[in-house]
Amino acid sequence: MGRDSAASTSILDGITVVDLSTFVTGGFATLMIANLGAEVIKVERPVAGDDSRHSGPPFVSTDGYDGPGRSASQHGESPYFWTVNYDKKSVELDLKSESGLAALYDLIEEADVVVENFRPGTAERLGVGYDDVCAVNDAVVYCSISAFGDSGPWRERPGYDLLVQGTSGIMSVTGPEDGDPVKVGLPQTDLITAMWAAFGIVSALYRRERTGEGDRVELGMLDAALPWLTKQAAKSFAGEPPERMGTKDPVLAPYQSYPTADGYLNVGCGNQKLWVEFCEGIGRSDLLEDERFASNPDRVEHMDELEAELSATLRERSTDEWVNLLATEKGLPVGPVFEVGEALDNEQVDARDVVRTLDHPAVGEIPVIEHPLNFSNAANGFEEAPPLLGEDTESILRDVGYDDDDLAALREEGAIPDRE
Numbered sequence: 001m002g003r004d005s006a007a008s009t010s011i012l013d014g015i016t017v018v019d020l021s022t023f024v025t026g027g028f029a030t031l032m033i034a035n036l037g038a039e040v041i042k043v044e045r046p047v048a049g050d051d052s053r054h055s056g057p058p059f060v061s062t063d064g065y066d067g068p069g070r071s072a073s074q075h076g077e078s079p080y081f082w083t084v085n086y087d088k089k090s091v092e093l094d095l096k097s098e099s100g101l102a103a104l105y106d107l108i109e110e111a112d113v114v115v116e117n118f119r120p121g122t123a124e125r126l127g128v129g130y131d132d133v134c135a136v137n138d139a140v141v142y143c144s145i146s147a148f149g150d151s152g153p154w155r156e157r158p159g160y161d162l163l164v165q166g167t168s169g170i171m172s173v174t175g176p177e178d179g180d181p182v183k184v185g186l187p188q189t190d191l192i193t194a195m196w197a198a199f200g201i202v203s204a205l206y207r208r209e210r211t212g213e214g215d216r217v218e219l220g221m222l223d224a225a226l227p228w229l230t231k232q233a234a235k236s237f238a239g240e241p242p243e244r245m246g247t248k249d250p251v252l253a254p255y256q257s258y259p260t261a262d263g264y265l266n267v268g269c270g271n272q273k274l275w276v277e278f279c280e281g282i283g284r285s286d287l288l289e290d291e292r293f294a295s296n297p298d299r300v301e302h303m304d305e306l307e308a309e310l311s312a313t314l315r316e317r318s319t320d321e322w323v324n325l326l327a328t329e330k331g332l333p334v335g336p337v338f339e340v341g342e343a344l345d346n347e348q349v350d351a352r353d354v355v356r357t358l359d360h361p362a363v364g365e366i367p368v369i370e371h372p373l374n375f376s377n378a379a380n381g382f383e384e385a386p387p388l389l390g391e392d393t394e395s396i397l398r399d400v401g402y403d404d405d406d407l408a409a410l411r412e413e414g415a416i417p418d419r420e
Contacts, residue, residue, distance in 0.1 A: 008375075008377065008378055008379035009037075009378060009379060010036055010037020010228050010379045011036045011037060011375070011378045011380070012033060012036040012037040012038040012205075013038075013114065014038040014139050014203065015033070015037070015038040016038065016041065016110060016112050016113070017030055017033055017034075017038050017039065017040045017041065017109045017111065017112065017113040017115060018041050018043060018104070018107050018108055018111045018113070018115070019040050019041065019088070019115050019124075019337075020043050020114065020115060020116040020118075020128060021115050021117040021145065022050050022051050022052070022117065023050070023051055023052050023117075023188050023190070024052070024084055024190035024191065024194065025083035025117050025145050025190045025193045025194050025197070026060060026083060026115045026116065026117040026143075026163070026194070026197070026219065026349070027050070027052065027194070027197075027200075027278075028144055028165055028190070028191055028194035029086045029115060029193075029194040029195070029197035029198040029199075029201065030042075030115055031084050031085065031087075031088075031175075031194075032194070032195070033113070033198055033201065033373065034086065034087040034088055034368075034382070035087065035371045035373075035380055035381065035382060036087075036373075036380050037380065038113075039089065039113075040088040041087065041088070041089045041091055041102065041107060041111075041194070041392070041396055042085065042088045042089060042091065042387065043091050043092075043095075043107070044072075044091070044092055044093075044389060044390070045092070045094070046071070046092040046093070046094050046390070046416065046417045047092075047417060048072055048080065048412070049072035049090075049092070049350055049389040050072070050077065050085075052080055052081045052084065052085075053070060053071070053072035053073055053077075053078050053389065053391050054078065054308060055080045056075065056078045056079075056356040057072070057075070058079060058362045059075035059076040059077060059078055059079075060076050060077045060078075060079060060341055060366075061075075061076040061077075061363070062076045062077055062362040062363055063076075063361040065361070065363075065370070065389075066334055067362070067388075068388070068389050068390075068391045068393025069090065069265060069311045069362075069363055069387060069388025069392075070388055070389055070390070071362065071388065071389065072389045074161045076363075077360070077362060077363055077388075079366075079403065080388060081367060082221070082368075082385070082386045083369065084358075085381040085386035085387065086358065086368055086384065086386050087382045087383055087384050088383065088386060088387055089385075089387055089391075089392035089395045089410060090106075090387035090390055090391055090392050090393070091107070091390065091392055091396050091397070091418060092387065092390035092393050092416055092417055093393075093415060094414055094415050094416070095126050095128065096270055097125070097413055097414055097415045099409065099410055099413045100410070100413075100416070101126075101127050101128075102414035103397060103410060103415060103416075104128065104399075105401045105403075106138045106401070106402075107155065107396070107397075107400060108133055108137055108140065109136050109137050109400075110400055111137065111140060112139075112140065112141060112205065112233070113140065113141045113142075113201055113205070114133055114140055114141075114142065114143070115142075115143045115145070115201070116128065116142075116143070116144055116145070116195070116236055117142075117144075117145040117146065118146070119146060119147075119156065119158060120144075120146050120149075120150040120156060121206060122378065123144070123346065124128075125401070128140045128258070130144070130216050134214070135240045139208065139212065139213070139214040140214045141201055141204040141205055141208065141214055141215055141216075141218075142214070142215070142216045142217070143191060143197055143200065143201050143217040143218075143219075144216065144218045144219075145197055145219060145220075145221070146159070146164070146220050146319075147159020147160075147220060147221050147222065148217065148220045148221070148222050149219065149220030149222070149223055150218055152221075152280075159221055159222075161187040161188065161189045161190045162183055162222075164189040164221040164225055165183050165184060165188060165189055165207070165225075166181070166242045168222055168225035168226055168229070169229060169232065169242075170184055170189070170225065170227075170228075171184075172182060172227075172234050172238070172242070172244070173242045173243070173244055173245070174243045174244065174388060175246070175295065175385075176244060177244045177246055177248075177316045178245045179244065179245060180258055181244070182244075184394055185189045188223045188225075188307055189222075189224065190221070192221075192224050192225050193219065193221045193224040193225070196219055196224045197217065197219060197224075198287050199373070200217035200219065200299070201217060203217075204217055212296045215337075225391040229237070230407060231249075231250055231251060232250070235250055241323055247266070248303060248307075250287060250300075250342070251296075251300065252268075252269070252296065252300070252306075253269075253296065253299035253300045254267045254269050254304050254306060254310060254369055254375075255267070255268050255269065255270070255301065255307055256273075256307070257337055257374070258311050259311055259315055260309070260312045260314050260315060260317060260318055260319045261315055261316065261317055261318045261319075261321075262318045262359075263318070263319040263336065264282050265314055265319050265322050265323070265335060265337070265338040266335045266336070266337060267310070267314075267333070267338065268333040268334070269333065269336050269404065271296075272278055272295065272296065274332065274333060275293075275299075275331065277286060277332055278323075278326070278332055278334075280383065281309075281325065281330050281332055282311070282313050282314070282322075283325070284309070284313055287309060292305055292306070295308055298368065301358050303381065306397050310397075319336045319337075320336070322334060323335065323336055343368075352379050353367070353370065354369060354372075355367055355369055355370070356368050356370060356372050356382075358382065358383075358384065358385045359385060360385040360386075361385070361387060361391075362386065366385060368382050368385075369377060370382065377394075390417060390419075393399065393416055393417075394407055394416075395412075397416075
């Protein structure tokens with residue numbers, strides 16, 4: 001039934017998450033959980049909000065909007081912030097104030113999950129460490145994310161995706177073989193870590209269902225990235241240091257991008273049968289008689305010569321022509337190399353309803369990239385736009401018992417902003 005069924009129940013309905021994280025690692029982890037129906041309460045610094053609200057350009061103007069909440073940036077709303085914060089609530093709390101911290105404890109008392117991505121030791125200094133939270137709610141699942149984990153000689157180092165792409169070895173195997181190390185063009189280790197964190201949180205919730213016990217899930221970005229090395233780690237374990245190969249693969253050939261008359265074509269021949277069919281499809285049956293290309297190990301050994309042969313042939317037609325001939329007509333594993341705009345808007349993505357729109361209160365209709373899980377007996381999918389800064393502060397606090405006088409006291413003490 002999946003995301004199209006309003007009658008279905010989402011798997012994480014009834015789960016409440018207090019999200020103390022900033023930027024991408026914690027944000028994408030709680031986004032995954034929100035997609036499955038959990039209520040995610042994003043606790044943000046008053047006035048400034050999450051750092052990703054300021055990331056840009058580009059920004060989208062909110063001129064003329066005068067409803068609850070506001071944009072943290074003077075430039076307007078950040079689409080980057082949107083991509084990791086759909087379906088969340090935003091509460092502004094000054095955790096350095098006594099009453100702000102007390103309000104946070106009131107939220108945590110009713111919560112199932114708490115997520116933080118402070119540098120090790122910071123949560124404890126703020127009074128929101130695991131022991132502090134357990135004193136309020138000992139059944140909570142508490143997730144701590146940091147760059148290098150809470151042990152080891154690097155534990156106190158700051159870390160960003162760029163740094164972890166370097167220390168994880170990812171950059172050493174990315175880029176042209178005769179070029180410099182290259183960062184993957186998206187925040188890969190942030191997202192890898194976020195996915196591990198979401199998996200850990202849901203696993204801990206499942207264990208709690210069976211035992212009644214809460215838990216702490218602790219992970220570092222470096223630890224999270226290393227299991228993704230797979231083929232490259234295998235070569236290293238065998239005493240063969242992996243090297244940069246551009247789009248080539250260390251154990252398969254042909255398995256890379258080739259130039260066409262107007263762009264690039266990805267070719268992935270994962271077995272001998274596909275290699276034979278591919279050669280026949282491009283009119284190069286002569287390659288089947290060449291001893292250099294007789295088997296996959298032979299082709300890997302002679303990868304440069306193979307690249308020269310195939311590039312010369314594939315340059316004779318456009319990418320679309322090759323895709324239509326080889327993928328559509330012959331069912332072979334080839335595909336185009338899209339620009340990001342093309343990746344987000346094509347017949348396959350449209351047919352799967354992957355990119356949809358949601359109504360944003362300050363800017364109107366905005367795009368949303370749906371998550372890929374589709375369930376037969378459970379609903380999923382985003383329902384609400386990412387929140388404006390602080391737009392849910394009062395309603396969330398009222399839900400845990402605060403009245404007008406309580407809210408006025410918080411404003412007077414500076415624990416929450418006074419919008420007036």
